[in-house]
Amino acid sequence: MSSKPQTSQTGELEFPSEYFFSTEIPIRKIDLSLDIHVSFASVLDLVMEAHLQFFQYLGYSVTDIHGNSIIFANASIQYQGELLFKDKVIIDVSLNNLGEKSFDLYFRLSKKNRTEKVSLVKIRVLFFDYKERKVVPIPSEFRKKFEGGKFVKQPSPEIGKGSENILGPDGFVFGFRKLEVWNLSHVFLLHLYELCETWKDKVEPSLIEHIKSISSLLPVRIAGAWGTRIRSEKVKNILRAKVHLEELRYLLILVADLGEVDPSQELDDLQTINSHLKKYLNKVRTGETRKIR
Structure with a gap:
């Protein structure tokens, strides 16, 4: 490095x-x-x-x-x-x-x-x-x-x-950015955007845009789950995030089946994110979410 x-x-x-x-x-x-x-x-x-x-x-x-x-x-x-x-x-x-x-x-x-x-x-x-x-x-x-x-x-x-103002009012580690699952999905999104740039000559542009659009909703829904204090709304946002994850999983499988690129590592990463989503959903349902900030 x-x-x-x-x-x-x-x-x-x-x-x-x-x-x-x-x-x-x-x-x-x-x-x-x-x-x-x-x-x-x-x-x-x-x-x-x-x-x-x-x-x-x-x-x-x-x-x-x-x-x-x-x-x-x-x-x-x-x-x-x-x-x-x-x-x-x-x-x-x-x-x-x-x-x-x-x-x-x-x-x-x-x-x-x-x-x-x-x-x-x-x-x-x-x-x-x-x-x-x-x-x-x-x-x-x-x-x-x-x-x-x-x-x-x-x-x-x-x-x-003076360093308290460098990273904004929440100092980077507070709020939804403290969530492991949000960090994983955010890093995954940034990586996928970079990857899509390398796919431009191999994958249909409309498919690339669809992948980018769906992937961006994943951390958005997780942040939304953190932001609301109503448990039912938290659950809805997490379940929506899981829907976006499955949509994205299908799109990556489709790209692989078309035979142009190999997103096997990204599919493995989605498995990891899904595992963390399940943990977060369990914490919400047991009332433990505000302990992880």
Whole structure:
């Protein structure tokens, strides 16, 4: 990957200039050391939670990434500020330095809408085959997702005074953009739009426009489900999103059957999005949706 790092003020760690994912985690009493501030161990716990959410966002389980697992080789932590009870820590996640068998995960922790620094963490990650009990090369499918630009990168905002206005009033990670299923569908949409450009000479223009039109409705319906506080309306929007997903699945199958292009990876991606839609629908029906913001 070619993301240039941002130089930290201390020069000890650097966070890449672009990142892939953000999450927000509230600080609990149990996270505090001596009932004062977040402990060393709790910072690592927060990072572990963020890394699990990141891989779920990518559509993976950390124990099954194209048949392999990941392990941590080493970690570097730079502390920059306190986390107190009821703080909401924003964790930006970036992936960089894809090598033959390893890559680096970066975690930048901040609070108060990114106006206060908390810490920087860098972890060297290896792919590991537990059957063979050895480190293995990074799966080509995993590498292609990043080197091919499939996952959209966000410019990393500055941390500090004035940064609260860089990403708008919700600071990127709040509202519907916090939903894993919305992020997956949004990234899928951007990828599909790029893919449609490469299909122009192979697929009927009217079919391409229909694919683009249907795909754009998928994240729209998910955002609509988040936006309403009426449960029945939430359910309707999610079910409409599932209808659009199935329509899109058929259109991609049609493109494949016409024999001009191969959208097999995109069909797999729709399976992942559908799985997350089912989870979101279940949360709505059990009244848990407002816990995921």
